[in-house]
Amino acid sequence: MKSLFHTILTFLLVATTWGARAADTVSAAPSDTAATAEEFNAGDVIIGHVTDAHSWHLFDYCDKQGHEHAVAIPLPIILWHDGHLVCFSSSRFEHGHKDYKGFRLVGGGLEKEEVVCVDEQGAVLTDETGAVVKPLDFSMTKTATAIVIAALLLTIIVFVARAGYKKRGTAAPHGLQSLVEMLVVFVRDSIARPMIGEKKYERYLPYLLTLFFFIFLCNILGLIPFFPAGANITGNIAVTGILAVITFFITNISGNKHYWVDIFNTPGVPAWLKIFPLMPVVELVGVFTKPIVLMVRLFANMTAGHIVILGFVVIIFILSNLFGNYVGGAVSVLSVLFSVFISVLECLVAYIQAFVFTMLTALYIGMAVAEPNHEVVNTAEKK
Numbered sequence: 001m002k003s004l005f006h007t008i009l010t011f012l013l014v015a016t017t018w019g020a021r022a023a024d025t026v027s028a029a030p031s032d033t034a035a036t037a038e039e040f041n042a043g044d045v046i047i048g049h050v051t052d053a054h055s056w057h058l059f060d061y062c063d064k065q066g067h068e069h070a071v072a073i074p075l076p077i078i079l080w081h082d083g084h085l086v087c088f089s090s091s092r093f094e095h096g097h098k099d100y101k102g103f104r105l106v107g108g109g110l111e112k113e114e115v116v117c118v119d120e121q122g123a124v125l126t127d128e129t130g131a132v133v134k135p136l137d138f139s140m141t142k143t144a145t146a147i148v149i150a151a152l153l154l155t156i157i158v159f160v161a162r163a164g165y166k167k168r169g170t171a172a173p174h175g176l177q178s179l180v181e182m183l184v185v186f187v188r189d190s191i192a193r194p195m196i197g198e199k200k201y202e203r204y205l206p207y208l209l210t211l212f213f214f215i216f217l218c219n220i221l222g223l224i225p226f227f228p229a230g231a232n233i234t235g236n237i238a239v240t241g242i243l244a245v246i247t248f249f250i251t252n253i254s255g256n257k258h259y260w261v262d263i264f265n266t267p268g269v270p271a272w273l274k275i276f277p278l279m280p281v282v283e284l285v286g287v288f289t290k291p292i293v294l295m296v297r298l299f300a301n302m303t304a305g306h307i308v309i310l311g312f313v314v315i316i317f318i319l320s321n322l323f324g325n326y327v328g329g330a331v332s333v334l335s336v337l338f339s340v341f342i343s344v345l346e347c348l349v350a351y352i353q354a355f356v357f358t359m360l361t362a363l364y365i366g367m368a369v370a371e372p373n374h375e376v377v378n379t380a381e382k383k
Contacts (some may be wrong), residue, residue, distance in 0.1 A: 219350030
């Protein structure tokens, strides 16, 4: 009876909140009537949803004997070990229950999921320092696969908009073309032009447009529960880190003489600070902290939204295990309402975070390519 209650409750949550976060919670719902609150690990459910994996989990189901089975899309495992390239499907691991070709999939939940080496007896191999032996992992994980899907969707969107312009010419845009044009004009007139300047913004506009559309699309896909969406792409710090590193290189490679002189000889600063040299160190550190801020801001904001919604969902199962199904059912009403509210708010956050990341990138580039205003500098020195 308890298993049936959880099944019905989870289905309602999926239908009400798009099922985005409840789909992962189904796997945590106890299928045995003797289950206790200790068997339900909310941390595993939440962290397991926002972290990367070597397979794309869809849902779990229970057979007539009450045994739980996971349904997942296997992804390619690509490993390099002892000078050999090993490729196979993640289904060979059977969700971490079986070794294959001397490798084992460990972790998951609160622990990072990774591939380790094992011997013929199934013991995990360690080196002379006691560290676990791991192969170089180039596998197509859930996040990597989702990035490829997002890139393909973005390419399709661009070609559809391009086809619309070829068909209608200078006529008013229609359908998807109008949405793309609105966002392109917004990025150009509200971000690129004011932040970089009228003379140089066109050089960096393609990168800013790519950045905005990629982040925005990935954020939106993370809110959709069904394959091929549902992956927390921008909630992976490796993804946001790579985007920040690209911005870092573009900014500093584009930096003109005035940009670098201001770092080591900041105008308007007392001479003793330049000699000490306190200000050059502070300015140089700022060059590296800017991309770090970009990376952490996007990662933290997108991950936080997923965790909050999942938190409301798992409360239902925790209270059901502790106090019974009636308490869980009563709490589910509030949990669903809050989950819907946060899900709608996340749609706004998805846009805002894409805008903020692109705006700050344009601001950093604009500061690097800006020409000096000699009149302002001379006035400041006279004062």
